Amino acid sequence: MRPFIQFESVSKAFGSVTVVNALDLAIEKGEFVSLLGPSGSGKTTILMMLAGFERPTQGAIYLDGKRIDHLPPYRRQMGVVFQNYALFPHMSVAENVAFPLEMQRVPRAEIAERVERALDMVKLKHLKDRRPSQLSGGQQQRIALTRALVFEPSVILMDEPLGALDKQLREHMQLEIRELHKRLGLTIVFVTHDQSEALTMSDRIAVFNAGRIEQIDDPQVIYDTPRTRFVAEFIGETNLIEAKVASVDNHVAHLSLGAGLSARAHAGNGLSAGQTASFSLRPERIRLGAAPEGSNALDMTIADCIYHGDHMRVQLTHDDFSLVARCERLAGNWTIGASVVASFDPSDCTVLTQ
Incomplete structure (x- = not known):
């Protein structure tokens, strides 16, 4: 049985430039999947192909078991929300929301009822009765979302819908959309370049780089166990450390970090002694002070402490080796130039070979 949405070997080229390359992607009904990546990674093109505004150069797209890549947008029953809202300035809020129902020739009495219900x-x-120009940015975005929902589409597509909002309003809208998704059981495909936004809202995240998926997983797996250097660096902040693999024993790699330091880290398949690799260690996984039994312990010097309100960023050095630790603001009294032990569990870092 096919997934609700499926891309099969889909490629898209504009002239000689391939922006999506042999994409295979499956999305289940009711899922919230974010397409995350930097500008030019192909994520918006994928959304436009799903909506019907672009045609694949190769491959096929299926919705609920039926091939749709040959269908025009109006026959795909998808609601689309853009960053710029795309509201009609000469129409009232109610008229904007009613517009897709009028295009479907829904009876007038039913339109009025559904618009009332959607706005409520x-x-x-x-x-x-207000015009879009009389609304705040957050209100306009909610109206754009309501217009996409009112005709009860099978899928909601969102292309950077919160990018124009300020930080506080953006975070509020993230929670509103998340709550609507859960309450209505919507299938949502959401394009963003904001890692925090994707981590907050998604059931799964597909991380894109140069038209390909580097990794697709639930947010915790993406953050805690990245599979590639690109994912480790793109999602949140990390210490990405070059190391020499001394040995591998039962999925634990023994690493030489240079400057006389060594550590143990979780290792995936295909890692062997003698390889040069990197390991990813999140700053918040590093503890400063006495090292618990069984953890890695590195003798470091505090090079700088940076105040961030709810936490401190502590920069650590040992000769030419460096780390950044994120510590609770009241967890200790860190003095620049002081010696300190930086410790972390082998399971808190992942060795990357790509």
């Missing part, structure tokens, strides 16, 4: 769902019914 996002708590904006009291603004139904």
Whole structure:
């Protein structure tokens, strides 16, 4: 049985430039999947092919078991929300929300009922007679979302929908969309370049680089066990450390870090002694002070301490080897130039060979 949405060996080229390369992607009904990556990684092109605004150069796209890549957008029953809202300035809020229903020739009485219900769902019914120019950015985005929901589409597609909002409002809207997704059981495909946004909202994240998926997993797996250097560096902050593999024993790699330091780290398949590799260690996984039994312990010097309100960033050095640790603000009194032991569990870092 096919997944609800499926891309099969889909490629897209603009002239001689291939922006999506042999993509295989499956999304189940009711999932919230974020397409995450830097500008130019192909994520928006994928969304546009799913919506029907672009045609694949090769491959096939299926929705609920039926091939759709040859269908025009209006026959795909998908709601689309863009970053710039795309509201009609000469129409009221209610008229904007009613527009897709009018295009489907829904009876007028039913349109009025569904518009009322949709606006009530996002708590904006009291603004139904206003024009978009009379609304805040957050209200406009909620109206754009309501317009995409009102005709009860099978899929909601969102292309950087919160990018124009300020930080506080963006975080509020993230939680609103997440709550709507859970309450209505929507299938959402969400394009973003914001790692925090993807981690907050998604059931799964597909990390894109140069038209290919580097990794697709749930947010915790993406963050804690990246499979490639690109994913480790792109998602959040990490210490990415070059090392020589001394030996591998039962999926634990013994690493030489240089400057007389060594450590143990979780190792995947295919790693062998003598290889040069990198390991990813998140700053918040590093503890400063006495090392618990069984953990890695590195003798370091505090080079700098940077205040970040709820935490401190502590920069550590040992000759030409360096680390950044993230510590609770009240966890210790860190003095620049002091010696300190930096410890972390072998399971808290992952060796990467790609």
